[in-house]
Amino acid sequence: MSKVVSMSEAASIALHGVILIAREKEGLNVLKIAERTNTSKHHVAKVMQRLVKAGYLTSHRGPTGGFELRKKPEDINFLEIYEIIEGAIEIGKCPMDKQVCPFDKCIMNNVTSKMTREFKEYLREQTVNQYL
């Protein structure tokens, strides 16, 4: 019923989208990415925009337009892509967003820090070329 670790559709689109684009020599447009990720073209467009701005994709408008990778698949890891969308992942933040802990010692005892470190490590290890 409840979930501890979640990922926004935006981050999902970004990661899947980059892989899909990498797989395609010709470039891929919004509509095709939307179809293949089973999401709305509006949302895909929004997300791709940000990857273009961040320098990971080049875009072309008009017929035959679409997106291409700007870097080699082996030089892009998931963490970079993820953080463009979500912002830098912070380790050691209070999971309840408390500025001041009401208790002497935190009851979550840094378990969330450990988990976050793991998540970050995983994302850093995955490169796009591993998913071609």
Add this chain to the structure above:
Amino acid sequence: MSKVVSMSEAASIALHGVILIAREKEGLNVLKIAERTNTSKHHVAKVMQRLVKAGYLTSHRGPTGGFELRKKPEDINFLEIYEIIEGAIEIGKCPMDKQVCPFDKCIMNNVTSKMTREFKEYLREQTVNQYL
């Protein structure tokens, strides 16, 4: 800037509240719990209600009213309390909530499952008496 693992204020109030009540022999009322957790009395009241219904607390109205633990502190672990508020923690759920994965193999490769398992284990190991 971004956070991977988070906890609602409600779950935080539940866990901290139960510990605070356990520390007090006399019982504790909404207002005091709110003060000591630095949260609103409205929200505390709401959360405590649920713990009463779930059988973890007894409540008394009127002056000298408040809440008391119904079980021994060593017999209450964090997981039980957490799940009353958030619902059962599910392992193995797609972090993007996809019903059908658009890819042959999941790009998150069960890292989130592992993290969730860890989180659950941690909560299960913590009992209230460890925080008296």
Add this chain to the structure above:
DNA sequence: GTAATTTCGGTATTTAAATACGCAAATATA
């Protein structure tokens, strides 16, 4: 019995984040 205090429980509001929309700008083709 009255007044003060406190929880109960239904509902309302807020909020933040995510997602969707729609027009503008660019490009290709014919």
Add this chain to the structure above:
DNA sequence: TATATTTGCGTATTTAAATACCGAAATTAC
């Protein structure tokens, strides 16, 4: 140059979840 196609970008809407409110009911003490 006209038309079709596609991305760009600002904004609107949705949504779900969290949080706050408020009158009612219970209890205590004097």
